Amino acid sequence: MSKTDTFSKAAADLLGTRGWTSDEEIVTPWLTDWRGRFTGKALGLASPASTQEVAALVKLCAQHGVPIVPQGGNSGMSGGATPDDSGDAILLSLRRMDAVRNFDVDARQITCEAGYILQTLHETAEAEGLRFPLTLGGKGSATVGGLISTNAGGTQVLRHGSMRAQVLGLEAVMASGEIFDTLRPLKKDNRGFDLKQLLIGSEGTLGIVTAATLRLLPALADRAVLWAGLADIRDARKLLLHAERVAGDALEGFEVMPRHSLEAVLAHSPNARAPLEDKHEWNALIELTADASTADALPALARNLLETAFEKGLVADATIARNEAQAEQFWMIRDEIAPAERAIGPAMQHDISVPVTDMADFVAEAVPRVEKAFPGSTAVAFGHLGDGNVHFHVLAPKGATPGEWEKTEGKAISTFVHDEVTAWRGSISAEHGIGQLKRDELARLGDPAQLAILRQVKQALDPHGLLNPGKLVPLETSASSL
Structure with missing residues (x-):
């Protein structure tokens, strides 16, 4: 045997x-x-x-x-x-x-x-x-x-x-x-x-x-879901700060998406409807929540948030979901961005973070830099602006061959994006983990002291290397072999 x-x-x-x-x-x-x-x-x-x-x-x-x-x-x-x-x-x-x-x-x-x-x-x-x-x-x-x-x-x-x-x-x-x-x-x-x-x-x-x-x-006893149209990603950062001041602990979610992402969902999902009549370069999806003790005050809080945002010139247009069904429709748009992108063609997806205070500036500067370095590609950033984590996706030029593009130009794009993130003192993995996808990039870009500690802990707790080998922890030879 x-x-x-x-x-x-x-x-x-x-x-x-x-x-x-x-x-x-x-x-x-x-x-x-x-x-x-x-x-x-x-x-x-x-x-x-x-x-x-x-x-x-x-x-x-x-x-x-x-x-x-x-x-x-x-x-x-x-x-x-x-x-x-x-x-x-x-x-x-x-x-x-x-x-x-x-x-x-x-x-x-x-x-x-x-x-x-x-x-x-x-x-x-x-x-x-x-x-x-x-x-x-x-x-x-x-x-x-x-x-x-x-x-x-x-x-x-x-x-x-x-x-x-x-x-x-x-x-x-x-x-x-x-x-x-x-x-x-x-x-x-x-x-x-x-x-x-x-x-x-x-x-x-x-x-x-x-x-x-x-x-x-x-x-939750109640929630208010708001959609705002914005001219610039930096306006979204200002709106986030305003929402934090006005809503306090009631602010549970603050997501952003560019015009490209919204239009991709509208084209892909037959049940999707544009929340606002006019088109805007950026959109913010905001959720306020309340338990039983604060539910009665929530509608007024949501209205006050938008009214004061208009007064300060922070939004171009905005609306509050009329009911739970419309609130779910707003969130459906956010959830359908990735499937809508896949329908367009191949893309390189990056799950990155930089300090919350820098994220709007990072997106504003990194998007045109990527598109200039890789003509024909389209860079889009969407997601959790409030915690400094966006999904930075780069869509292939029209006519790119799926499977081949990712291994050639797509790989170069990921290297470029990760270099940009590192220059902003950010992370190449905000919430999806390192796995085997980003292990070598972690070896290339990680702080030597951090990498040494990761390896030492792994060696101490799994001396024979039998637990999920080849994931997360870069081999000591990885950096030198790149």
Whole structure:
């Protein structure tokens, strides 16, 4: 019996027929990332049903020297949950681990397993008059474990922070097979490093998240969704500052999109309608929210925000959604930008951040620089202006060949964009993670001290390099080989 067969038999004995398979028809759909950029191979697909099974499997993999690639909903954007093409690794799916272990409504805390779906989490909280303050377009497939491993963001970061801010406690299986358990949250705990924060955003390279205790908030009693037309991205920054002064904690979302993005959605989505009659070079989507204690004052607050913005000359035109259906239509436009772009043709997508105070200036300067350096391309920036993170996409010239353009001029464009971001002291990954997509760019542009610490931590916690190899942490030879 070969080494591979020996391991597969041991895995099957450990996990049973539901927990282990090497059936090609079952495994293959999970070997390609959501964007279709990376496809790998695997010895098989492991689907443990408990933390204890995960721990036993990790020990088995360590015994046989088998790498592990953890996977949640496989909806990541950087190839972080896709194995390489060696076929030496196993895929570890946490989707069977989808139980709610504890739900303390009074404390506004829920403890759920890594495979719990984000949309289900929303529904569970809402049934008890609560809410989980993080959402994103892939909420129907994204899992709690995946969100934690990538420190996901979304449209509510402005007020509530990224996934890191939502995690009160964590359970994870380390490379040794030991179970790290801090699920019971403590308001104050000064026993050294906050180790759970080290695991959040580590993309499965330091440990495998199996469960988490998450904070919840009171359910929204009402919201006001506003759409404003602007002449310039710098006007959007001024409007954001005004909204923060007027609305305070009621300001939950502030998204921007250029005219190009709006028109792309209107052309692509038959149900989309332009919120304003006239065309504007930039648009801002603003959401104000209120719980039961402040709901009565929300309509007046929204009107006051726009009236004072007009008085200050901050907006060219604006409107407030008349009802919930129209509010959803406004947000649908924002959510449909990426699909509308894909219908146009190939593009290079960049998930970047710079300091919030600099983002408007960065966009105003970087867009024409990219288009000048790569004639025929179209640069668009849209997204979370309020937290300094925009999606900076560069669309290929007309007639570009999909698949070929990305590997040639598209690659050069990404290098150019990342250099621009670095010059502004920003980050090449704001919320989508590094994965394998940006690992070499991190090696090229990262601070040497930061990279050294990343490698040292990885070596300390995963000395044999079996946890999600080839992701996030650049090899020491990467920078010199570029």
